[in-house]
Amino acid sequence: MGVFTDSIQDVSDDITKWHFVAYDQLNHALLPDDIAESNTGLLFIETKWKARRLPYHKQKLALLLSNQRHFAIEMQEQGYPINYVFDERPYCEILDDFVSRGYTLTTTESAELVMREQISMVDSIQILSHKGWITTKEDFILSQGKKKTWKMDPFYRLVRKKYDIMIDEGKPVGGKWSLDYENRLPWDNAVSLPEQIRFDCDDITNEVIQMIENDFSHHPGKIDPEYLPSSSAQAKSLWNWAKMNVMTYFGPYEDAMTLQHKTLFHTTISSMLNLSRLLPMDVVKDAEMLDIPINSKEGFIRQILGWREFVKHVHDLTNGFEDNPEKKPTARPGAGWEGDWPDSRKSPNFLSNQYPLPPVYWGAESGMLCLDTAVSDVVNTGYTHHIPRLMVLANIGNLLQVNPRELTDWFWAMFTDAYDWVVEPNVLAMGTYAVGGLMTTKPYVSGTPYIKKMGDYCGDCSLHFKKSCPISDMYWNFLDENKHLFEGNIRLAMPLRTLSKKSEEAKQSSKKVTAYVKQQLSLGEKLDEQVLVTMKA
C-alpha cells in the first residue's frame, strides 16, 4: 500500500459500466457526455508492460504516471467511482478480463496507433469519438484536394477560416496568413530571457519517482521533480506562466538556439497538451486574446492549429506510414540502453539510410558542441525546442545516414512529449525525409552555416567552424550521394548547382570526412580536430 493507493476509495459492486481512460486522455472534457448520469466508473490502467516497450526517459515515465494518478484522484474528488489497476500485461488482456467478468466497457478513441491496436484486440468495447482535436479528417482532406503530397499551408488557411481564428471578414488578421519571415532572429541578448517555472512535488509524485528509480533504474535520463507539472492546477500554472513570460517574444526568437538558455521563449506545454492536461482549442483561443505582437501570436497559433493538427491527420491517414514500409530494422542501438528494444514498426526509408544510431545519441561526447549540447539537454530533461530537434538532432542524424526508424524510436523514447502520432510524422517525414516528399518538399538538411547563424555553439566548440567542423562536409556528401533522388527538385536546385561545381577532390574529401565521423561515432569516440584539419586541407 502507498500514498496513492490509500487515497483511492473502494467502489460499490453495483457499478457495471466502466470508461477506460487512456494515459493521454487526462481531461474531464474528454469523458463521455453522459458520464455523470450513467452510473459509469472510470477505469485507469498502469501496466509495466507499456513502460518496458521502449527505453523511455525516466522523466517521461514520471510525468505520465504522476499525471495519470493525479487525474484519477481529481476525478474521484468530483464524485466519479475510480478503478485503478496495476498490472504487467498488455492493455488488451487486462481489458478483456473486464469484459469476461461481465462489465460493459467504453473508451475514447486513442490518439496513439499503438493504443488503438491494443483496443482493437478487445472483444467488446465501445469506442467514442475524441473531443480534444480542433479539426476533422474532412477538413484535412478538403484542404489537400486530390494532391498526392500534403502541405500544411492550405490546411492551416482552411481551418483558420472555418474555426474563425484570427480572421476578420474572411481575411487573416494583419493581412497575411504567415508572418514567418519576421520570425528568424538568432539570439541577440536584446531582451531578458525568462526564468522557467518550477513546481512543488507532492507525495503522490514522490511515490511515482521512487517507483521509477526502483523498477526502471536502468532507463535513460534523470528525473527533475521541479519540472514535473502533475496536477491539473500545475498544468494551468504552466500555461499561465507561458502567457505571461514567453508569448511576447515567441515569434522573433522561435528559431534561435543559445548555450545560455534551454527553452528561450518556447512554452514547454507540449507534454501537457499531449496528455490532454491542456486542450489545444483552449490554448489557441487564449493566445488569440493576448495583447502581444501579431508575429508572435500568429506564429504560435500556427504551431498548434496548423502543425500539431496536420501531423495527426497525416499519421492517421497513413496508418503511421505503414503504407510505405520497408523491412523492420535489424541493427538496434545498444549503448546507453541495456534492455532489448521491442520489435519496431515497419517504416519507410526513402533514402535507404542504414547507419545504426551511434552512442553519441545516448550521451557519449562527439566533440561537436551543438550535437553534444542538444543530446545532454535531452538526457537531462527530456526536452529541447523545435530547432535543436530539427536542425541538430535530426539533421546530423540524417547527414550521418542513421536508419530513420532507429532515430524515430530514440526520439519516441527520450522526449517527454513523444507519442507515435506526433513523433513519427516529425522524425520520419520532416526530420529525415524517410517518407520522401509526402509532407515536405525537400529534406531539412543543412551544413555548418545554419547552425552557426542560429546558435552560439561554434565559438565554444573544440572544432573550428571552418577548419575542422565536419557538418558542411557531411551535408555536401549527403547531397552528392542522394542527388539522383532530387533531380528536378526546384527547392534543391541551388545547392545541387553548387555541388556540381565542386571539384572531384573536394567531393572525395567530404566523403572521407563523413566516413571518419561515422567510424569515430560508432566507436563512441570523440572527433579528433587534427585529423579533421588534415582531411579538410
Ligand SMILES: Cc1cc2nc3c(=O)[nH]c(=O)nc-3n(C[C@H](O)[C@H](O)[C@H](O)COP(=O)(O)OP(=O)(O)OC[C@H]3O[C@@H](n4cnc5c(N)ncnc54)[C@H](O)[C@@H]3O)c2cc1C
Ligand atoms: C525531429 C522532431 C521531432 C519532434 N517530436 C515531437 C514530439 O515527439 N512531440 C511533440 O509534441 N512535438 C514534437 N516535435 C514538434 C516540436 O518540436 C515540439 O512540439 C516543440 O518543440 C515542443 O516544445 P514547446 O511546447 O516548447 O513548443 P512551442 O515552440 O512553444 O510550440 C507550441 C506548441 O506547438 C505545437 N507544435 C509545434 N510544432 C509542432 C510540430 N511540428 N508537430 C506537432 N506539434 C507542434 C506543440 O504542441 C507545442 O507545444 C518534433 C519536431 C521535430 C522537428
